[in-house]
Amino acid sequence: MLRSLGKFVLAGVAAVVLASTLPARAADDEVKIGLLFDVTGPVANFVPPMLDAAKLAIDQVNAQGGILGGKKLVSIVADTQGSPQVAVDAANKLVNAEKVSVVVGALLSGTTLASAQSVIIPAGVVQISPTATTPVLTGLKDNDWVFRVVPSDATQGPVLAKMLMDKGITRVALTYANNDYAVGIAGTFRDAYKKLGGTITADIRHEEKKSSYRTELAQLAKGKPQALVLIAFAGESGVTIVKEALEGAFFTQFIGTDGLRDKLLIDQIGGDNLKSALFTSPSAPPGTPSLEAFEKAYTAAYQTTKDKLFIQQVYDATFIAALAIEKAGSTDRAKIRDALRDVGSAGGEAVGPGDWKKAVDLIAAGKKITYVGAACPCQFDKNGDVAGTIGEFIIENGSYKQVGVVTP
Amino acid sequence: MDTGTILYLISLATMIGLYAILTLGLNLQWGFAGLFNAGIAGFFAVGAYTTSILTTPVTPDHLGGFSLPVPLGILAGVLLSALLGYAVARICLRLKSDYLAIATIGIAEILRLVLKNESWMTNGSRGIAGIPRPFEGMAQPWGELSFLAVVTATVILLYLVIERAWHSPWGRTLRAIRENDEAAEAAGKDVIAYRAQVFALGSAVMGLAGGLMAHYLKFIGPEATEPILTTFLAWVMLIAGGSGNNRGAVLGAFVIWTIWSGTELLTQRLPPDWQTRSSYIRVFLIGLLLQIVLQRFSQGILPERPPQPKRSESPSKPG
Numbered sequence: 001m002l003r004s005l006g007k008f009v010l011a012g013v014a015a016v017v018l019a020s021t022l023p024a025r026a027a028d029d030e031v032k033i034g035l036l037f038d039v040t041g042p043v044a045n046f047v048p049p050m051l052d053a054a055k056l057a058i059d060q061v062n063a064q065g066g067i068l069g070g071k072k073l074v075s076i077v078a079d080t081q082g083s084p085q086v087a088v089d090a091a092n093k094l095v096n097a098e099k100v101s102v103v104v105g106a107l108l109s110g111t112t113l114a115s116a117q118s119v120i121i122p123a124g125v126v127q128i129s130p131t132a133t134t135p136v137l138t139g140l141k142d143n144d145w146v147f148r149v150v151p152s153d154a155t156q157g158p159v160l161a162k163m164l165m166d167k168g169i170t171r172v173a174l175t176y177a178n179n180d181y182a183v184g185i186a187g188t189f190r191d192a193y194k195k196l197g198g199t200i201t202a203d204i205r206h207e208e209k210k211s212s213y214r215t216e217l218a219q220l221a222k223g224k225p226q227a228l229v230l231i232a233f234a235g236e237s238g239v240t241i242v243k244e245a246l247e248g249a250f251f252t253q254f255i256g257t258d259g260l261r262d263k264l265l266i267d268q269i270g271g272d273n274l275k276s277a278l279f280t281s282p283s284a285p286p287g288t289p290s291l292e293a294f295e296k297a298y299t300a301a302y303q304t305t306k307d308k309l310f311i312q313q314v315y316d317a318t319f320i321a322a323l324a325i326e327k328a329g330s331t332d333r334a335k336i337r338d339a340l341r342d343v344g345s346a347g348g349e350a351v352g353p354g355d356w357k358k359a360v361d362l363i364a365a366g367k368k369i370t371y372v373g374a375a376c377p378c379q380f381d382k383n384g385d386v387a388g389t390i391g392e393f394i395i396e397n398g399s400y401k402q403v404g405v406v407t408p
Numbered sequence: 409m410d411t412g413t414i415l416y417l418i419s420l421a422t423m424i425g426l427y428a429i430l431t432l433g434l435n436l437q438w439g440f441a442g443l444f445n446a447g448i449a450g451f452f453a454v455g456a457y458t459t460s461i462l463t464t465p466v467t468p469d470h471l472g473g474f475s476l477p478v479p480l481g482i483l484a485g486v487l488l489s490a491l492l493g494y495a496v497a498r499i500c501l502r503l504k505s506d507y508l509a510i511a512t513i514g515i516a517e518i519l520r521l522v523l524k525n526e527s528w529m530t531n532g533s534r535g536i537a538g539i540p541r542p543f544e545g546m547a548q549p550w551g552e553l554s555f556l557a558v559v560t561a562t563v564i565l566l567y568l569v570i571e572r573a574w575h576s577p578w579g580r581t582l583r584a585i586r587e588n589d590e591a592a593e594a595a596g597k598d599v600i601a602y603r604a605q606v607f608a609l610g611s612a613v614m615g616l617a618g619g620l621m622a623h624y625l626k627f628i629g630p631e632a633t634e635p636i637l638t639t640f641l642a643w644v645m646l647i648a649g650g651s652g653n654n655r656g657a658v659l660g661a662f663v664i665w666t667i668w669s670g671t672e673l674l675t676q677r678l679p680p681d682w683q684t685r686s687s688y689i690r691v692f693l694i695g696l697l698l699q700i701v702l703q704r705f706s707q708g709i710l711p712e713r714p715p716q717p718k719r720s721e722s723p724s725k726p727g
Contacts, residue, residue, distance in 0.1 A: 039687035042631075048684040055680060076676055079687035083631040084535075085621070089423060089669050096415040097673070110629045113537045117626035122548060123415070136469075136537050178524060180534040180629065205525075 030074050031067050031331060033058070033321055034094030036105025036115060036127075041082020042179065042208075043107055045235050045264070049308035050130070051077065054104065056301055057318035057353075064356040067326055075318075080106050084114035091115035095123045101331040102321040103127045104314070109134035109180045116146045125333045126340055128321055130313040134184055138383045144337060147344075149316045149376050150282050151388030156257060157188025159390040160229075160280050163406045164255065165196045167278075169227055172255070173202040173220040175241065177232035185257055186231050201225040208236035217241065217250045227253035227276075234262035242269050257281065258309055261393060261400055271398040280406060283312065283375050283391035294353040294374035312375030319353060320344060320371050320378055327363055343371050344380040411549060418552045420669060425559035426621050428661035430638070431645045432566050432654060433613030439652035439712070440579065441606045442586040446509040447496075447516030448614055448642050453633035454492055455485035455615025456622035457523050460536040463623075467538075470531035478542050478623060485619040486612045492519075493611025497604035516639065524630045535629025539622055559620060566613065567654055574654075582606060641668075648701045650708030659709055667697045 035054055039047050054075060061073045078094045080087035087106060094100050096119075103125060106112040112132035120127045121142050129137070129148040138152055164172065172193075176186035183205070190200060201223030204216050220228060228251040232238040238260045245251040246269070254260075254274065258281035266274070283291075294315055298305045305311060320343060325331065327339035342348075348368035351359045362369050371378050376386050392404045430452065437443040459481035466473035476484075500511045523530050530536060543554040573579050585592040585599050593599050622628045645664045650656020675690040682689075701709070 035683075037687075039684075040691055051684045055683065058680075075680065075683070077683050077686060078672060078676065079690065081691075083634055083637055084625045084627050084629065085423070085632060085637055086668075088625055089419065090672065092416050092419040093669075093672060093676075096412040096419070098676075099412045108631075110535050110627065110631055113535070114625050114627040114632075117537065118541075118624070119419075122544070122551070134534060136534075140537075178533050183527070183533050 028071075030072050031325060032098060032100040033073065033075050033318065033325075034098065034100035034103040034105070035075050035077045035318075036080060036087070036091055036094055036103050036111075037077060038082045038087075038107045038111055039077065039079040041080070041108075042236065043082070043233070045262075046309055047107070049302070049311050050107070050314040052302050053298065053308075053311035053315040054318045056298055057315050057322065059301070060297065060319075060354055061322050061356050065360060067322060068330070073322060076100060080108070080111040080115070082108060082111065084110055087111035087115045088118045091119035095119055095125050100125070101325055101333065101336060104317045104321055105129060107131045107310075109136070109184070112137065112146075113140075116140065116142060121145055126321070126324070126337050128317040128340075130317040131310050134180060135188075138385055142384070144341075144384065147340065147380055147384035149320070149373065149378055149386055150310075150313050151376075151390070152385060153184035153188050155188075155388060156280065156282070156390060157185050157190070158192035159406045160185070160189050160255070160257065161193035161196055161198065163278070163280060163392060164193065164227075164229075165198055169253075169255075170197065171199045171201060171224070171226050172229045173204075173223070173225040173227075173251075174200050174229045175202075175204045175206055175216060175220055175232075176230075177208050177237050177259075178205050179208065179233075179236075181233070181259060182231040189229070189231070206232075206237060206241075208232070210237065210240070213237070213241045213244055214248065217245050217248060221250040225251075227251065227255050229255045230260055231257050233259040234265045238262075239265055239268045242274075246273055252276065253278075255279070261309065263308075263399075266395060266398060266400075271395050274395045277395055279393040279400065280390050281309070281393060282388050283402060283405075288372075290352040290372050290374050293355075297354050312373070315353060316371075316373035316375055316378055320373065322356075323351070323359055323369070323371055326360060327369070341380060343369060344378050346370055346379055415549050415552060418549060418556050420666070422552070422556045422559055422624060423669070424662050424665045425556065425563050426617055426624065427641065427645060427665050428563045428658045429559070429566060429620065430614055430617035430642045431649070431657040431661050432563070432570060433610045433617060434642045434646050435610075435652065435654055435657045436570060436613060437607055437610035438646065439654070439657075440574070440582045440586065441603050442505070443501075443603060443607055443610075444505045444509040445512050445607070445610065446639055446643075447512030447514075447519075449633050449635045449638040450512075450516030450519035451489045451493060451611040451614040452618035452621075452638045453516075453520055453523055455482075455489045455618030456628045456633065457530055457536070457618075458485035458488050458615070459619040460539050460622050460628045461529065463540055464536060464538055469534070470527070470536055471529040472536075478540060482616065482619040482623070485615045489615025489618070490608045490612035493614075494604055494608035496611070497607035498600075501600050501603050501607070513635075513639075516635065520630065520633055523633075533630055535627055535632075537627050539626045539628065541623050541626050555624065559624075562616070562620070563658065567658065570654055578602075641665075644698060644702075647708060648698070648705065650710035650712060652712035653708075653710060656708050656710040656712070663701065663709065664698070667701075668694055671697070 067073045078090035109132045133153045135154045176182040202220045253276040261279040323343045324340035328335035348370035351369045391402045462476045463481040464472040543551040645660035649660020671690045671693040675686040678686045
């Protein structure tokens with residue numbers, strides 16, 4: 001009994017030591033933004049450029065005079081590991097232990113919902129998700145704490161359907177991965193496509209990470225569809241499906257969404273085999289000054305923006321969070337929420353990616369600003385959603401090229 | 409200590425408590441009866457989804473609308489897990505340990521995939537959101553503290569009940585079966601029946617852990633029932649804490665979850681250039697620390713001590 005008591009005491013001492021490593025940093029010279037990202041887990045290969053995009057925003061703020069009167073803006077990353085349990089734990093670390101002023105995240109819909117309901121809403125802190133597309137977020141009773149800068153699935157599906165019908169692709173086979181991203185878009189796509197008069201000859205949900213999808217492809221190819229609509233992540237199932245479809249001569253034309261629009265696809269399949277492929281992805285209209293400003297800054301820091309998904313959204317979420325903090329004039333969380341609504345609504349002087357000093361000066365002069373983002377007009381509706389624009393992409397010369405915008 | 413730090417510690421303690429319940433359930437099966445259940449994820453998932461479906465309001469996304477009170481939902485999850493555990497046991501218990509392990513892995517995956525694919529019932533991979541949490545209407549930190557109190561009380565109650573059972577005739581029979589099942593059978597004990605009982609009880613406790621976890625997270629989806637965060641983690645907690653004994657189960661939950669969560673507090677401090685790598689360094693640290701704990705305490709931090717026979721005071725007389 002005494003020996004086990006000793007070990008409990010040892011564990012207790014270890015806990016106290018651990019607790020003492022909890023941040024005791026004075027918040028005097030720093031303003032903290034929490035990045036609640038799914039760094040390890042199902043979308044791991046998308047994340048490093050996203051972290052760079054967030055870092056770009058923060059570096060720009062610090063290089064152009066700092067925030068709230070010259071203080072340093074600092075980001076703290078917490079990993080959700082792709083699962084709700086760890087997401088709630090990570091959100092707790094950010095919101096309660098590190099006491100960040102704003103949370104940017106999470107990336108997956110499931111982890112966003114868990115952290116929002118379990119930590120963010122009770123604690124009362126702004127959460128801006130760059131990539132969670134679940135329609136559930138729209139109706140969430142969140143006391144206006146939860147926002148996102150990406151349009152909901154309820155938008156992408158109908159847009160994809162319209163693009164196909166407009167191009168005369170009226171007969172397709174549909175397959176989608178069994179995860180919340182793909183199931184969401186597939187659902188809204190299916191309904192919209194049928195309503196527009198399209199025919200889905202085969203409709204198969206597939207499990208990710210399988211080594212072969214020939215059985216699914218054989219079924220999908222029946223009924224003579226014109227193309228295969230493939231809603232999946234390239235690394236988890238998309239590449240394998242496209243490869244086997246080409247090898248088995250099941251399909252020649254592939255249509256995908258942002259999850260498929262990954263450099264991995266071009267590397268593994270080859271641009272020559274994907275000449276007729278089409279992709280839709282949330283983006284800003286090409287040629288908008290915001291997008292170019294972002295591209296220029298990102299390329300200067302990180303060589304290229306090619307084939308890196310959602311970096312625009314992450315940048316926008318981080319930059320608009322910083323703008324909200326500056327507009328609020330303090331790290332008071334409720335004031336930041338009101339300021340975010342102000343910065344994310346029309347009518348003010350336009351401020352774009354990288355225009356930090358301009359924004360600070362305007363705010364100091366008492367003027368209203370409106371943030372125009374790299375990938376969204378970033379004007380929040382009453383639910384904290386954005387309308388967004390969906391871009392159309394093809395593969396040209398071994399990389400993705402945006403050729404237009406699909407209007408709903 | 410300010411509210412924020414208190415809230416973080418409360419959340420840490422709540423997770424530890426929830427995993428302690430899961431590990432106690434596992435110890436019922438492993439410690440009492442020597443059954444290697446590698447399918448914890450399945451029973452956890454059944455408990456979690458049952459209560460989620462029963463306590464959420466009407467929605468087109470999944471089966472629901474019963475809006476039952478939380479305790480009833482959890483109870484239903486416990487009963488369903490127990491039933492499933494009993495059914496699995498009757499099917500699989502004739503198998504020897506390794507085969508039982510593989511069979512239970514398979515069953516857990518079947519359960520998880522059924523739950524993931526029957527989207528009319530569970531909303532599939534999109535999960536069930538808006539699960540009510542007891543005491544959520546209360547101001548911070550009292551709501552969280554109350555929930556922690558419920559979890560702690562559950563852990564203590566379970567511990568006391570299980571310890572009492574261990575020292576009962578039923579417990580002694582199970583120990584005999586675990587040590588030498590052929591001898592126990594020769595002594596007239598229905599080995600399969602005893603094992604099935606204990607397996608069902610263990611599964612019930614796992615269902616309890618799942619149900620409480622679902623209410624705590626207010627969301628359940630396939631990622632929450634991943635084997636690594638349920639099966640693997642509970643096993644590591646039990647082995648590291650002290651395989652076969654209940655104090656070890658609770659201590660293991662404490663140590664391992666603290667390692668799992670606390671390592672990030674360290675890697676968060678790395679300079680910004682390391683941000684893309686810090687999360688992977690954290691995962692590596694978890695593995696390293698697990699190795700260290702398991703190597704240093706190869707019998708578990710609290711090794712099992714079989715109850716000592718009572719010694720008489722005078723030396724035994726011949727005859």
